[in-house]
Structure formats: C-alpha cells, structure tokens
Amino acid sequence: MAPIFHKMKYILLNLTVLFLLPFVHLHAEEDDDKLRIIVIGGHPDDAEYKAGGTAVKWAKLGHHVQLVSATNGDVSDRKGTREEVAARRKAEVEACARKLGVSARVLDIPDGELMPDLETRKLFVRVIREWRADIVIGHRASDYHPDHRAVAQLIQDCSFLVTASRFCPDVPALESMPVFLFSSDNFTTPRPFEPDIAVALDEVFNQKLDGLHEIESQVYERRGGTSVAPPAGDEKARRFWLKIRWSGRQRKEAYKYRDLLVELYGEEKGRTVQFAETFELSQYGRQPKPTELRTKLFPFFGAE
Numbered sequence: 001m002a003p004i005f006h007k008m009k010y011i012l013l014n015l016t017v018l019f020l021l022p023f024v025h026l027h028a029e030e031d032d033d034k035l036r037i038i039v040i041g042g043h044p045d046d047a048e049y050k051a052g053g054t055a056v057k058w059a060k061l062g063h064h065v066q067l068v069s070a071t072n073g074d075v076s077d078r079k080g081t082r083e084e085v086a087a088r089r090k091a092e093v094e095a096c097a098r099k100l101g102v103s104a105r106v107l108d109i110p111d112g113e114l115m116p117d118l119e120t121r122k123l124f125v126r127v128i129r130e131w132r133a134d135i136v137i138g139h140r141a142s143d144y145h146p147d148h149r150a151v152a153q154l155i156q157d158c159s160f161l162v163t164a165s166r167f168c169p170d171v172p173a174l175e176s177m178p179v180f181l182f183s184s185d186n187f188t189t190p191r192p193f194e195p196d197i198a199v200a201l202d203e204v205f206n207q208k209l210d211g212l213h214e215i216e217s218q219v220y221e222r223r224g225g226t227s228v229a230p231p232a233g234d235e236k237a238r239r240f241w242l243k244i245r246w247s248g249r250q251r252k253e254a255y256k257y258r259d260l261l262v263e264l265y266g267e268e269k270g271r272t273v274q275f276a277e278t279f280e281l282s283q284y285g286r287q288p289k290p291t292e293l294r295t296k297l298f299p300f301f302g303a304e
C-alpha cells in the first residue's frame, strides 16, 4: 500500500504544479513593469473604434490593454432576442480583442440603461482597480448618447476614489493615481475636443481593420447609412468596403489635428501620417508632464 500511496502523492503533486503553472505565468506577466491601460466605452464597439489602433501599438510593445464595454449592447437592432444580441456582441469584441492582441471585458448592464449611480460607481472603481490601470480612457461628458455620458461621469467620479482604500475595500486600491484621457468626438458644446496626443496608425491600420471586421453586427449590419455593406458571404468585398470607410474616418482625424502630429512626430513624418487616433488629457486624475505623456505613457513618437 505504501509505495502506491507514495506514487499517487507524486502524481497529485505534479498535477497541482501543472494546474498552477498558467497562474504563476500570469502573475509574472502582471507584475512586469509594462503599462496597464483600460479603455471604457458605452457599448461593445466604442473602445475598439476610438482606441483600437493605439491599443495595437501599446500591445506590440508588451503593454497590457483592456477594452471595456460598460453595457452589453442588447438594444442593437439585430436578429434574435436581447440575450442573443448581447451574447453575439460580446463574442464579437472578444474576437476583435484577439486580433488586436488585447483583452476585452463586457459589463452586463442593459444597453441604454447605464446610470452614474452609487452602485455603478463602485463597479467602475472595481473594474479600474482590477486592471490596476496606469491609464484610463473614456468618453467626454458632451456626447449624444446617454450611456457615453454616463461613462464619462462615472470615470470622473472614480478618478479620485480608485486610490481611496476605504471605498470598496474588497478590491485593493490603486497605489498611484492613473492618468485619465478622453477619446475623440466631434461635439462642440460646451467646447470642442482638444487633443494632447495624436497617434499615427499607418503601420497598424490593417490590424485595426482586422479587429473591426470581427464586430460584424455593428460595422456591416447598421441600417439607415448612406452606404450598404456587401453581404456576409463576400468577405473580400466586405473588408474592402470597411477599409474605404475607416480610411476616410481616420484620415479626417489626422487631417484635423495635423499640427499636433507635426509637433509630436516632427515635420517630415508628421506631414505624411495618413491615419490617426487622438486623445485629450483630463484634468481629473494624475497630471503627467508633457515629456512623460509623450515618451513613457504614449511611447510612440521617438522610434518611428
């Protein structure tokens, strides 16, 4: 009996080690000195649209990015029940995240019902703390969609509380205050978006498109647009159609903030950048010096 027991103990020990290995690895990865970025949007597509290309650039340098949707997107006018639509949209952003090299998280709040209340404030504090974010990006408060406005309000409400250890003590408070930024928009009331950072996407633009291609319910099935997407069976035509649309969109962003691109990248490269994503520093949270913002937090302007 004794040798058999000894053997079983040995097998059990080995199985335990094997089981724990991925966690050991994960822990090591989380403890690296890389940046941890969280982008929070109202719906399963906002973070990907606004910051998907910059996310790829961070990920390529080994930084950790999570794209979060605050609602499950279940009022989207697509086939199926609300539960089915929510499940589909979650699967889409997860597939997109795999293409971008980042992680995705969808909070299970009904679409159109996000409220900047105490319960949701606690949820946002936990989400930001769980990612141990150095950088938090979200919508501005002047936006057409109530869920986007609620995200903006909630992030603002969290910008002090994420470091307050007695608030939501179940998740350890952040030791240092993150830097908060706004993603771009075209709203002008009460004031227009004024970016501090413009990231050139030219080298990663196709990878961003590969990611967006996975969010098919939103990029290809939207009704009422001026241009109808090719059918699902014609993938080549769909990808081409997507590229045309997004080239226009991201080219406009580069054109609009050309001066900032030149300031960040220098005259030669700044003038030739075709596609850009832009971000504005929020007055809430930590205020980095411009050099830190442009070299450490967005480490894209030196070596390109």
Ligand SMILES: [Zn+2]
Pocket (backbone or CB within 6 Å): 041, 042, 043, 046, 145, 148
């Ligand atoms: Zn949205």
